[in-house]
Amino acid sequence: xPKIIVMTxxxxxxxxxxxxxxxxxxxxxxxxxxxxVDFDVGLRNLDxxxxxxxxxxxxxxxxxxxxxxxxxxxxxxxxxxxxxxxxTSQTRDKDALTKDGVARVLETLKQDFDYIICDSPAGIEKxxxxxxxxxxxxxxxxxxxxxxxxxxxxxxxxxxxxxxxxEMNLDPVREHLLLTRYDADRVRQGEMLAVDDVLEILAIxxxxxxxxxxxxxxxxxxGVPVIMDERSGPAQAYADAVGRFLGETIEHRxxxxxxxxxxxxxxxxxx
Amino acid sequence: xxxxxxxxxxxxxxxxxxxxxxxxxxxHERGSRGLPDFxxxxxxxxxxxxxxxxxxxxxxVQMQVEDDGGVFTLEINVELPGGGAPAIHR
Numbered sequence: 001x002p003k004i005i006v007m008t009x010x011x012x013x014x015x016x017x018x019x020x021x022x023x024x025x026x027x028x029x030x031x032x033x034x035x036x037v038d039f040d041v042g043l044r045n046l047d048x049x050x051x052x053x054x055x056x057x058x059x060x061x062x063x064x065x066x067x068x069x070x071x072x073x074x075x076x077x078x079x080x081x082x083x084x085x086x087x088t089s090q091t092r093d094k095d096a097l098t099k100d101g102v103a104r105v106l107e108t109l110k111q112d113f114d115y116i117i118c119d120s121p122a123g124i125e126k127x128x129x130x131x132x133x134x135x136x137x138x139x140x141x142x143x144x145x146x147x148x149x150x151x152x153x154x155x156x157x158x159x160x161x162x163x164x165x166x167e168m169n170l171d172p173v174r175e176h177l178l179l180t181r182y183d184a185d186r187v188r189q190g191e192m193l194a195v196d197d198v199l200e201i202l203a204i205x206x207x208x209x210x211x212x213x214x215x216x217x218x219x220x221x222x223g224v225p226v227i228m229d230e231r232s233g234p235a236q237a238y239a240d241a242v243g244r245f246l247g248e249t250i251e252h253r254x255x256x257x258x259x260x261x262x263x264x265x266x267x268x269x270x271x
Numbered sequence: 272x273x274x275x276x277x278x279x280x281x282x283x284x285x286x287x288x289x290x291x292x293x294x295x296x297x298x299h300e301r302g303s304r305g306l307p308d309f310x311x312x313x314x315x316x317x318x319x320x321x322x323x324x325x326x327x328x329x330x331x332v333q334m335q336v337e338d339d340g341g342v343f344t345l346e347i348n349v350e351l352p353g354g355g356a357p358a359i360h361r
Contacts, residue, residue, distance in 0.1 A: 146289050153297050190284035197290045201297060 002110040005117050006135040008159075010151030012122030014143045015180040018216055020119035021049045022227035022234075023139065026242030028083035029227075032114040035074065037105075038088035039131035040121035041097055047087040050077065051223025061089035064101035070108055079228065084113070094127045102130050124158060133164050137174040139207065139245075143181045144193040149201055152177075156204065176207035178241060183212045184257040195255060208241030210234050211254040310334060317347070325351055 007020045017040075024036035037060060038046035047053040052075045058068035063086075070086075077083035086109075089096065109116050120131035132138060138159050142152040159173045160166055166173070179195055186192035195209055215232030219225065227238040233254055240250045314332055321327050331350040336343050 146293055149293055150296065150300075153300070157301070187286070190286050193286050193289050197286065201290070201293050 002113055003115055003136045004106060004110075004134050005115060005137045005139060006120055006132045007117060007139050007141060008120040008128065008132050008155050009122065009141040009148065010124060010128075010155040011143075011148045014141050014148050015210070015216075016122070016141050017046050017049050017119055018220065018226060019139065019141050019178060019180065019210075019238075020046060020117050021225040022238040023242060023245075024115070024117045025077075025080060025083060025225040025227050026238055027115050027117075027246075028077070028080040029239075030242065030246065031082065033082045033084075033112065034115040034117065035084040035086055035109055035113045036117040036119060037086040037109075038119050039097070039127050040119065041088050041092055041094045041127055042090065043121065044088050044090045046119050047075070047085060048223060049220050050085055050225060052077070052085055052087075053223070056087045059087050059089045060105065061092045061096045063105055064096065064098065070105065079224075094121075094125065097127060097130045099130065099133065103134065106134050124154065129158075129162065132159060132173075133162070135159070135163060135173050136165070137176065139176045139178050140202070140204065141178050141180055142198060142202070144179060144183075144187070144195070144198055146193075149193070149198055152202060156202065175204040176245065177202060177204045178207050178210065180210040181212045182209045182254065184255060188257055195252075206252070207244055208237055209252055209254055210237045210241075310336070317349075321349065327352065 005023075007016045007023065009016050020036050024034045027034040036046065036050070038044060039060075040046070041061065044056075044059075047056050055075050058073040060073065062068040063070050063073050073086055075085045075087065077085065086105075106116060118131040118135065121127040132155075138155075140152050140155060142148050156175060159175065163173050165171065177199065179198055182195065183192055187194045195206065199206055211233045213233045215229050215234050216226050219229050219232075219234075226232065226234045227242075229235050237254055240253065243250045314334060317332055317334075318327065318329065321332065327349075331352065333348040333350075335346050337346065
């Protein structure tokens with residue numbers, strides 16, 4: 001049974017697109033045929049993070065409007081066999097996303113894919129609403145920071161009341177918390193909300209904790225999902241999160257600060 | 272942590288404050304979630320009707336909905352000025 005997963009957060013800049021790219025790549029690496037759909041109409045960026053920006057010819061909105069066939073708009077990832085990207089339009093506005101149109105495209109994708117990842121825009125307007133409306137599962141991407149936690153709580157309320165599953169009285173959307181940009185050092189110093197604090201407040205199952213790390217920026221600079229930078233912390237954390245999502249039992253990592261050498265501590269600088 | 276920070280140690284645990292502020296705020300926000308969104312319009316209509324009988328201003332009508340385990344109670348508080356001086360009849 002194919003599944004629709006929304007990557008959502010309410011707040012912008014917390015790592016939805018980074019997570020969409022890595023999560024989709026992680027599912028593909030595990031052998032699942034996966035497509036990742038950009039719902040941020042007007043502010044297309046998923047293609048850039050995934051490194052296929054120069055291969056975009058047709059987009060999601062063209063398909064909704066019948067100006068292109070789905071297979072013309074889908075971009076096959078060059079690195080992973082099971083991974084496809086459906087980019088969004090850079091020129092239209094968010095009203096181009098109609099509920100019927102989105103439903104039609106998702107239905108067609110369901111015939112071909114195991115997982116459909118919907119990369120939501122920030123905010124709670126039309127684009128974000130369309131991205132979450134059809135979801136079976138939701139990955140709530142949250143930073144350990146007050147405004148992000150508050151917005152995540154708001155999004156959880158919307159998932160519980162405005163999604164298709166809520167409206168049709170089906171089983172509720174399954175929620176997963178992904179805590180990103182986690183800095184275990186600052187948590188230990190009492191300067192950042194700890195994972196347990198956020199869990200206590202949001203009260204949804206923890207899918208993973210992604211450490212704050214330079215590898216994320218480095219990966220987006222070169223257009224590669226960070227999960228493919230296999231030696232980096234975020235890559236391992238994303239791979240763990242994908243494993244947990246698929247039902248594996250994997251212990252959480254990156255929750256306590258790395259041990260630093262004497263000189264590193266003295267200089268306050270990573271090696 | 273560098274050497275300087277080490278000697279300037281005593282610090283407020285800001286994360287604890289963040290947690291407490293969030294808990295207070297979200298309890299409040301969750302309470303008003305899923306409430307009917309017709310309240311502002313109902314308030315307007317009530318004001319218009321009341322204004323036919325008494326002098327009244329916006330702030331004198333307050334309403335809130337409370338959720339008592341699935342049963343919603345609409346509470347309307349109307350404050351009448353000066354014992355309810357009648358409005359001028361048109």
